[in-house]
Amino acid sequence: MAATSLSDSLPKQKSIKAVATELHGLTSIPPGYNFQTISNIVDDEALSVSEANESIPTIDFSLLTSSNPEERSKVIQDLAKACQDWGFFMVTNHGVPESMMKAMIEACAAFFELPEEEKQEFEGKHVLDPIRCGTSFNVSVDKVLFWRDFLKIFLHPHFHAPTKPSRFSEIALEFSKRVQQVAKEILRGISESLGLELDYIDKAMNLENGLQLMAANLYPPCPQPELAMGLPPHSDYGLVILLIQNGIGGLQVKHKGKWINVNPIPNSIIANIGDQIEVLSNGKYKSVLHRAVVNNKDTRISIAMSHGPALDAVVSPASELLDSVSNPPAYMPMKFKEYIEDQQSRSLDGKSALERIRLATS
């Protein structure tokens, strides 16, 4: 007889879509979704959302591929500044057609609309299963449930897609190729901005076999948005993450101790630096805490496209950037696959995965 794990014997956690539908018309959330019960007071400075009209910087992607050396060097400087000061930026003129971004969002919306039994076919068990849908973050360890359903798919080096809804696979294949080109060009720019060879990251991280992952997130309207949380503060694994959304806000970025609402320029793509760039740059570019808050009116969908090293690549600070006296290595080398397994199997908690490989440098 096949061994059953504990999670197999527990009742299945309902999707937030199903919970929100059942709540329709009610004014309070089930107690298990109250994020306030676990957020600690020290972090509550974190609850203050900046009133100032601050905005994450913008990078004009078309200049990254410019043949004019002055334009290129200017945008590399802008990129360096955006990575150092914010870790987040909006990418404009990226060349991914608006119709393709819309089609991808609609395909994800249609997936979440599937009957619950049909979605259950894609309920992966292991964090490295190539197609995995579920709710919250990791229900076997989450201390409270998050107001979020997700669909995670590995798109590269091997392409996977759910067989339903019917055009999902076709749309995802086209979208993933276009977005991967944008990510690769940004990573060339980041290499250059760090003073490394243009293709340093490409080679060192074996991007030919790099992991591209789609994480589609669904956040239905919530009757008590101030008590619930879509995704708690976290940084992302990977090198660079490119995110699109269905025009509804909810992403907040922590900047200088305050949460800043991200209001993207229409049709831009939001980019952020992942933990593996923090390691590779030896902390010069830091992955930045962000979270997804929910609202009581609109269903929000976001799609985060994560671009990482090959699963078996070992990520360590680039030796070219190190100096035994002034810049000793600040992170332990770690295989990307092991990093993902570690980060995804615990509860999502700030930058705790990166903390575990940080070295004392003084």
Ligand SMILES: O=C(O)CCC(=O)C(=O)O
């Ligand atoms: O929904 C969002 O805007 C954030 C999503 C996110 O941070 C993630 O999927 O890692």
Ligand SMILES: [Fe+2]
């Ligand atoms: Fe994230």
